[in-house]
C-alpha cells in the first residue's frame with residue numbers, strides 16, 4: 034500500500050515568537066537594540082523619576098552591603114568533620130520519618146530504629162551526622178550549640194507549636210545555626226485554596242521568626258509511610274550543597290558529639306560495688322578546634338572530667354578517595370550509626386563488636402525502660418516544681434541594694450507566643466499550640482478557614498455517602514476529631530490573674546467577654562502565657578523528665594489537672610463574675626485612657642504583679658475593682674503633669690502618694706531624683722508666661738545702631754553674602770552677553786585668566802592670537818581634569834573601596850591558612866598530634882575515668898552526649914563594663930528577643946535574672962546569668978552579638994551577693 038505522505042511542519046513566520054527568533058538569528062539581541070536606542074535618543078533614557086532612581090540606588094547598595102561579612106578565618110581542615118544536621122519539631126510531627134527517608138535517600142539503606150546520631154556520606158566532599166532532637170529543653174540546648182543545620186519540622190495541619198519557638202529562642206542565645214523549615218502533614222488538606230492559605234501563613238510567620246526569605250520545604254504527603262521520593266531528594270540535594278558560615282563559638286571550641294559509649298569498668302569492681310564509678314570510652318568526630326590529650330572536658334548534665342587517654346581511630350565513615358567521578362558508587366555510600374545497631378561488625382582498637390540483631394536490641398530496650406520508671410517515681414516524689422523554686426529566688430547585686438526577684442527583671446517586651454494546650458481527641462495527646470496575639474487577622478482567617486473546612490467536610494461527606502468509600506470516611510473522622518480537639522480547653526488560673534493588669538484596654542475586655550462566652554459553652558481552655566523556659570540541671574536526672582512533662586510529652590488528663598486548675602466551670606461562679614465584669618466596665622470606661630497610660634509604667638506593673646501574687650484563686654482579681662481603679666487613677670494623676678496644679682497652684686495630696694514617690698527606685702539601685710514637693714510648688718508659683726527683660730537695648734548707642742545698619746543690603750556683610758562681591762562673581766560666571774533690547778554687547782573675562790592674576794588682563798588679545806599657547810593650556814586643563822576624575826573614581830566610582838579592603842583581608846587569611854597547612858602537610862599524623870593536638874575531623878576515642886555510675890546505667894542514646902573542651906576561648910574575650918540597668922530604659926534600643934536560657938561555658942543553668950550590659954562601645958547587649966557565677970574575671974557566654982554569641986570577661990562586678998539561689 035502506498036503510504037500517505039504526511040503534511041510537513043511549517044515554520045512560523047509571524048507572531049512574537051517568530052520575531053524574536055529572527056532577531057536572535059540576526060545576531061543582535063534585545064540588549065543591542067536597546068544600546069542603540071540609548072545612543073540615538075539619550076533623552077528618552079534620562080532619569081525620569083528621582084525617587085525611583087534613589088530607591089534603585091538604595092537597593093543596590095543594600096544588596097552590596099549585605100554581601101559584606103567580616104571575614105572569618107577558615108579553619109576547616111582538609112577533611113572536615115561531618116556536618117551536624119539536627120531535626121527538631123514537636124512530638125509526632127514526622128522527625129523520625131524524615132531522618133529515615135533522608136538516610137534511605139543517601140545510602141539506600143532502611144533503618145528501622147534510629148537511636149543516637151547517624152553519620153552518612155552525602156556527597157563527594159560532605160558527610161552528615163543527622164540527629165533527632167527531642168522536645169526536652171536539655172536536648173535542645175545541647176544541640177543548638179553544636180548544630181550546623183537545623184531542619185525545623187512544622188505540622189501544617191496543626192500550626193506552630195511551642196516547641197518550635199522554644200528551640201528558636203535557644204538558638205538566639207547560642208548563635209543562630211542555619212535553619213530550614215519543613216512543613217509536614219500537608220496531605221491533611223483537601224482544599225487547594227486552604228492549603229495555599231496555610232502555606233502562606235506559616236511561611237510568613239516562619240520568616241518573621243527566622244529571617245526574611247528563610248528556606249521552607251514542603252513535604253506534601255506520604256507514600257507507604259514515607260515522604261515522596263522526589264521531595265526528599267530535593268531536600269537532600271539542598272543539604273549536601275549548602276554553605277555554612279562558621280559560628281564563633283563553634284570554631285573556637287573543641288567539641289565532640291559522641292556517637293558511641295563503651296563501659297570499660299572491671300566487671301569485678303562492679304560486682305563488689307554496683308555503684309562504683311565507671312571507666313568509659315566515648316567515640317566521636319572532633320569538631321571546632323584542636324583538642325589536646327589529657328585536657329579537660331565538660332559533659333553537659335554530667336560534669337567536668339579529665340580525658341585520661343585520647344587516641345584517633347581510622348575514620349569509620351570515610352569520604353570517598355577519588356574525587357574525579359561524578360557520583361558516588363554504592364560502596365561509598367557509607368552509613369555509621371553505632372547506637373542504632375547498623376554496620377554489623379565494628380572493629381575497634383582493642384575489640385571487635387558484633388551486632389546481635391533484634392533480640393539484643395529488645396533486651397536493650399527493656400533495660401532502657403527501667404530507668405524511665407525511676408524517673409517517673411522521682412517526678413512524683415518531687416514536692417516543689419522548678420518554676421516555683423525559681424520564682425522564690427532573689428538576688429542582690431550590690432550590698433545595699435534591694436534583692437531582685439524575677440518580676441523585677443523579667444522583660445515584658447519579649448513576645449513568646451501564648452501557649453494553648455490542646456488535647457488531641459484521637460490520641461489523647463496534649464499539644465502546645467503557639468497562638469499569636471496581636472494578629473487579629475489570623476483569627477478571622479481561621480474563622481474563614483473553619484467555614485471553608487466545614488463546607489469541605491459537607492462536600493466530602495456527601496461524596497462519601499454517594500460512593501460509600503470507607504477510607505474517605507475514616508480520614509474524615511480523623512479530620513473532624515482534630516477540630517473537635519480544639520474545643521476542649523481549660524483556663525489557667527495564672528492567666529486569669531495576669532489579665533487584670535491589662536484589663537483596662539477595650540481589647541482585653543472583649544477578650545474577657547469572649548472567655549466568658551466560652552465558659553458558658555462549658556468549654557475548657559488551657560492557656561499559659563509565654564512560659565519562660567526553665568531547665569533543671571541535668572545533674573539531677575529527674576530534671577529531664579520534668580522538662581519532658583513541660584514540653585508536652587505528658588498524656589492523659591492527669592497531667593493537666595496537676596498543672597492547671599479548672600476554672601469557672603461552676604454556674605454560681607459565673608453569675609458572680611458577670612456582676613464584677615459589669616462593674617469593671619463601668620469604671621474603666623471613665624478612666625480607660627488614663628489607666629492605659631499608667632499601666633504602661635513598668636513599675637506599676639511590677640507592683641501590681643506583686644499584689645497579685647498574694648491573690649490566690651482565679652476570681653480574686655475581680656474583687657475591689659472599683660477601689661483599684663480609683664487608686665490607679667490617683668497614681669496616674671501623680672505621674673502625668675497635672676494641669677490643675679499648674680494653673681491653680683495646689684492640689685489635694687494623699688499621704689500614700691507621697692510615700693510612693695519616696696520609695697521610687699530603679700532596679701533596686703538608682704533613686705530617681707525628682708524635685709521635692711516644696712520646690713515644685715515654688716516653681717509653679719512663678720508666672721512663666723511673662724517674659725521680663727531686665728536691661729532693654731539702648732537705641733541711642735552707636736554700636737547698636739551699627740548692628741541694625743548692617744542688617745540692610747548696604748551694611749557690611751560677610752564675604753560670601755556681600756552683594757557687590759556676588760555681582761562680580763556673577764559676571765565672571767556668565768561672561769559675554771548681548772542685551773537684546775539695546776543691542777549692547779557686554780564682554781566677560783575669559784576664565785583661564787582669572788587664575789593667573791589681573792596683571793595679565795592687558796595681554797588678553799595677545800594670548801588669543803597665540804594659538805599654540807592656547808592649545809597647551811587646553812592640554813593642561815584636560816590633564817588636570819583627568820587627574821581629578823581618577824581621584825574621584827578611586828574614592829567613589831566603583832564604591833568597592835571597602836570590598837577591596839575585605840578582599841585583602843580575606844586573601845591574607847587565606848595565605849596564612851595555606852601556610853599553616855603546608856607546615857604540617859608532610860608530617861605524620863602521630864607527630865602532628867604531638868604538636869597541634871587532635872585535629873578537627875578526626876574520629877576519636879576518649880577514655881574517661883571516674884564517670885558517675887548513673888550516667889552509664891541511665892545512658893539513653895536519645896540524649897546527645899557532647900563533650901566540650903574547656904578553655905581555648907582566649908581569642909574571643911572582650912572587655913565590658915558591667916552596669917545594671919532597669920530594662921525598660923532600653924526597650925527601644927534592644928530589638929533582640931529575650932533569651933530565656935543561657936549557658937556559661939559548657940555549664941547549663943536555669944536562669945531568670947535578666948540584665949542589660951553596656952559594653953565599651955556603648956552598645957547594649959542582653960545578658961542573663963546565674964549570679965553565683967558572676968565574679969570578677971569570670972567568662973560569660975551569652976547573647977552578645979547580633980551575628981552570634983561570644984565570650985565576655987566581666988571586668989567589674991561589685992559585691993555580688995546571692996540569696997537563695999536555685
Ligand SMILES: Nc1nc2c(ncn2[C@@H]2O[C@H](COP(=O)(O)OP(=O)(O)OP(=O)(O)O)[C@@H](O)[C@H]2O)c(=O)[nH]1
Pocket residue numbers: 122123124125126127128129130131217218219220221252253254255258
Ligand atoms: N499524613 C501524614 N502523616 C505523617 C506525616 N509525617 C509523619 N506522619 C505520621 O506521623 C506519625 C509520627 O511520625 P514520626 O516520624 O514518628 O514523628 P516523630 O516526630 O519522630 O515523633 P516522636 O519522635 O515520637 O516525637 C507517623 O505515623 C507518620 O507516619 C505527613 O506528612 N502526613
